[in-house]
Amino acid sequence: MIGGMSNAAYPLSRPRRNRHDAFTRRLVQEHRLHVDNLIWPIFVCEGENQRQKVDSMPGAERVSVDNVVEHVRQAVDLGIPAVAIFPVTPMSVRDATGTEALNPDNLMCRASRTIKDAFPDLGIIGDVALDPYTDHGHDGVIENGRILNDASVEILRRQALNQARAGNDIIAPSDMMDGRVKAIRETLDGNGYDTTRIMAYTAKYASAFYGPFRDALGSGSLLHGDKKTYQMDPANSDEAMREVEQDLREGADMIMVKPGMPYLDIIRRVRERFEVPTFAYQVSGEYAMLMGAIQNGWLDRDRTIMESLIAFKRAGCNGILTYFALDAARLLRDEH
Ligand code: PBG
Incomplete structure (x- = not known):
């Protein structure tokens, strides 16, 4: 008789009771995604009135500077706190040392000034690395086939200052050279930009998931070899802890893990060990992967997006570039 053996067969504690109805589920919910957790990466290109599709990133666009205010207004109207700008540098100005990165009138700087003018309260994040500006697609300078560390850092620190002068609030070095956070911090402080924040791409892995981004920027076909001598081996986790320790010591204000979904374990370790503002980048390949399935009708769009993002909060992130x-x-706006 089922009733007679209720204590043995049915425990007093039934986890399903807290899932019984919507109000209870709301009460016991541990993590929430909020609009404040979102950072929107955008691509800017040269030309007039441009809105170019990116084949491998359905829904993403490259927009020219004259369209950037209208583009970014969508984020501002929704309450998104910050955007991250990525420039599609024309091939004609790319060279071996990424000289265009130091041009105060380069695409990124023009876009930053234009956005700052229109939306002074919106946070602007600038990526510091040479790959959008080099004709070989690497993040640093090359000599005899080697990516030079210190010579690259000398350029990166000037690139960071160039961006700060254009109005970028947060400098995000994504190059993975050793010592770049310290060099950038000293250069910013020495030039009166002591409040400019550094969000370090600290644990950035040599990942296959950056492919669509490189398509968007036009740097993919240029790339000679791979980035394994500076980006991290996907097999490593302890090494990420050492990178975080070093970047914090060098003055990083915020830490980033990248890519996102395949590296949730790294986010969790960083959060537990260092308890510092931690961000993840749900990169182009993750977006392409999800959009591919969504567009085929294999995954439900809204639920998939939200489940992929709450995973970052659960893992310990403050925010997500997505x-x-x-x-x-x-x-989130339409939820209630
Ligand atoms: C530049 C940079 C890359 C991404 C962000 N900054 C590409 C790379 O390192 O090759 C990738 C972002 C994405 O895939 O969405 N160093």
Whole structure:
């Protein structure tokens, strides 16, 4: 008789009771995604009135500077706190040392000034690395086939200053050279930019998931070899802890793990060990992968986006750079 053996067969504690109805589920929910957690990466290109599709990133666009205010307004209207700018540098100005990165009127600087003018309260994040500006697609300078560390850092620190002068609030070095956070911090402080923050791409892995981004920027076909001598081996986790320790010592204000979904374990370790503002980049390949399945009708769009993003909060992130930022912000707005 089922009733007679209720204590043995059915425990007093039934986890399902807290899932019984919507209000209880809301009460016991441990993590929440908020619009404040979203950072929107955008691509800017030369030309007039441009809105170019990116084949491998359905829904993403490259926009010219004259369209950037309208583009970014979508994020501002939704309450997204910050955007990250990525420039599609024309091939004609790319060279071996990424000289264009230091041009005060380069695409990134023009876009930053234009956005700052229109939306002074929006945070602007600038990526520091040479790959959008070099004709070989590497993040640093090359000599005899080697990516030079210290010579690259000398350029990166000037690139960071160039961006700070254009109005970028947060400098995000994504190059993975040793010692770049310290060099950038000293250069910013020495030039009166002591409040400019550094969000270090600290644990940045040599990942296959950057492919669509390199398509978007036009740096993929240029790339000779791979980035394994500076980006991290996907097999390593302890090494990421050493990178975080070093970047914090060098003055990083915020730490980033990249890519996102395949590296949730790294986010969790960083959060538990260092308890510092931690961000993840849900990169182009993750976006492409999800959008591919969504567009085929194999995954439900809204639920997939939100589940992929709450995973970052659960893992311990403060925020997420995601190409889904607008979609997620709209879904959050319409939730109630
Ligand atoms: C530049 C940079 C890359 C990404 C962000 N900054 C590409 C790379 O390192 O090759 C990738 C972002 C994405 O895939 O969405 N160093």
